[in-house]
Structure formats: structure tokens, C-alpha cells
Amino acid sequence: MPELPEVEVTRLGLLAQLPAQQVTGVWCSKYQLRSAIPRCELRAHIVGQRVLTVDRRAKYLLIRLESGAVLVVHLGMTGKLSLVDEQIPRHKHDHLVLNLEHGQQLRFNDSRRFGALVVWSAAEARDREVEFSRAQGIEPLGPEFTTETLIRLARQRKIPVKSWLMQGSVIAGIGNIYANEILFAAHIHPLLPANLLLPAQWQGVVQATRAILHQAIAAGGSTIADFLGTNGHPGYFQLQLKVYGREGQGCQVCGAPIEKTVVAGRSTFYCPACQSAKETVQLAK
DNA sequence: CAATATACCTGGATGC
DNA sequence: TGCATCCAGGTATATT
Numbered sequence: 194m195p196e197l198p199e200v201e202v203t204r205l206g207l208l209a210q211l212p213a214q215q216v217t218g219v220w221c222s223k224y225q226l227r228s229a230i231p232r233c234e235l236r237a238h239i240v241g242q243r244v245l246t247v248d249r250r251a252k253y254l255l256i257r258l259e260s261g262a263v264l265v266v267h268l269g270m271t272g273k274l275s276l277v278d279e280q281i282p283r284h285k286h287d288h289l290v291l292n293l294e295h296g297q298q299l300r301f302n303d304s305r306r307f308g309a310l311v312v313w314s315a316a317e318a319r320d321r322e323v324e325f326s327r328a329q330g331i332e333p334l335g336p337e338f339t340t341e342t343l344i345r346l347a348r349q350r351k352i353p354v355k356s357w358l359m360q361g362s363v364i365a366g367i368g369n370i371y372a373n374e375i376l377f378a379a380h381i382h383p384l385l386p387a388n389l390l391l392p393a394q395w396q397g398v399v400q401a402t403r404a405i406l407h408q409a410i411a412a413g414g415s416t417i418a419d420f421l422g423t424n425g426h427p428g429y430f431q432l433q434l435k436v437y438g439r440e441g442q443g444c445q446v447c448g449a450p451i452e453k454t455v456v457a458g459r460s461t462f463y464c465p466a467c468q469s470a471k472e473t474v475q476l477a478k
Numbered sequence: 479c480a481a482t483a484t485a486c487c488t489g490g491a492t493g494c
Numbered sequence: 495t496g497c498a499t500c501c502a503g504g505t506a507t508a509t510t
Binding site: 227269303304307350356458 | 483486488490
């Protein structure tokens, strides 16, 4: 479940219940995620601590403990965090269970194991977070996300604008679904090289990105295959998607059939009429 | 260095 | 029904 809106929906779910709760125990699966589950660090730095708050940077959740330690969670493609009663049996692909007070548990389930769990001790948290955050792109819902900044960052970049939007080291949190939707809303062809966008088009990208991400968060995220919030409920923004997954269906604006192609290995959907390719013609020569 | 390809996994959909 | 194949929201690493 992975893009920024789904991670943010997860964060809001945790924020409503986790702060001030003490972690009283931990269980880990025997499997490795993106890297090995840090079971020793979990026992040493997380168990026994109370949760202070839950933040998000890019697609990472930062569960902050009162000691200053941080549990970093990445959901990968299929990761889900849920808050459940301890009586409920563990499910297949559960990889982390944190026991909380009042018989509640926080569980991390991830069938494909592309997710990540990392612990920063209180002693190392500050340095590790600075280093980590520096490697992430700008936050699309933050104050740095402006037309001027995007123009500057995209200078000399001949990569397709759709791939550029998905580069986490440049802009944080935009994945395949929302990159498609943003470019449709901004009337920009996904293959247009990033350096060829006009300032007015970048302004459209900024406005579309903010609007779509806010709407998606408000709708509880997009549940394409299996995203669920911490309360086990799906999101509904998939009902508002205009191009993603709609190959061959009529564009909701002009009626032209939505086309599908592959860009840098990722499925790419666009309206050939609303997202005119005429700008890209300049690139072809 | 910029851009693309590949690898990491499981499960669901599709086709024979 | 069974089996093979392809595809999926991400990202780190290798390769041109």
C-alpha cells in the first residue's frame, strides 16, 4: 500500500490511538523483509517505551518513542499496519506484533516482504534522521513544493516527466498511481521530457499534485488490491481515479479511449486527447 | 552522471 | 481443476 496518501492515512489512524501507549512486548516473524527485522533493537529500544507521536517523511512512518528512539516503518508494496485486539489470531504474513496496553496490538503484515522495519536508538536517532531525511525528496504537501523549485530541479532532466515525478530522491511520496493522475489533471503527456515543461505547466503540476493528494487522503487512500487503514477499512479514492487502470475506457472529460503504455517499466495511463503529445514531438527530432 | 534494467517476494488474474 | 505465465502500489543495486 504505498503511496503518500495511503501512508498518511495510516499515520492518522495510528495518531488517534498510539500516543501515550506503552509498548509492553514484541514478536517478530522469522522472515527477512527488505532487510532483517531488528529484533534485538526492538527489544532494547522500543519495548518498555511509551509512544510520543507518529510522523511521516516520504513514504516512511516514524513512530517516535518518549525516550527519543524511533521505529521506522516502510510499507513496501503490500505492507499494512493494523491496531487489533490481542485475542484475534495472527494472520499469515504478519511480521511484527507490538503488544500495547489494554490488550491491544499493533501488527505489521506484508505478503511480499518489500517493506522495511528499522530502529534508531535514542542515542543515534538525531544523526540517523538527518542523514535519512537528506536522502529524501521534497514533500509535495510542504512549503518547498513550488513552481519555482520544480523548474529548478527539472533543469537538464530529459527523463519522462512521469518518471521524474516518481523519483523519491527528488519528490517524496508520489508513486505510479498518483503520477498518472497528476499528469492527467495537469493535461501533460507522461512522456514529455521533464526539462521541456513550460512554467505554466509546472504550475499545473503543483496545483494538481496538492489537490489530488489532499483528496486521496480525505477519501482514505486508494485500495487497488489490498490497502487497508489501521482500522481495517479500505480507501475509496480508487473510485475517483481518472486514468489509472482505465485502459480502453472513455476519458471522463472528452470521451477518447484512455491509452496504456509502459514508461521505465511502469504501466502508464493517459488520455491521448487531453494530454496532447505535441510538445513531445520536439523531443523526437 | 543520467537513465534504464533487474532483483527482491507472494498472490491474484488470465489463458490454455 | 490444474498449471504456466504475467502483472502489481516500491526501492536498492547493477548496468548501459
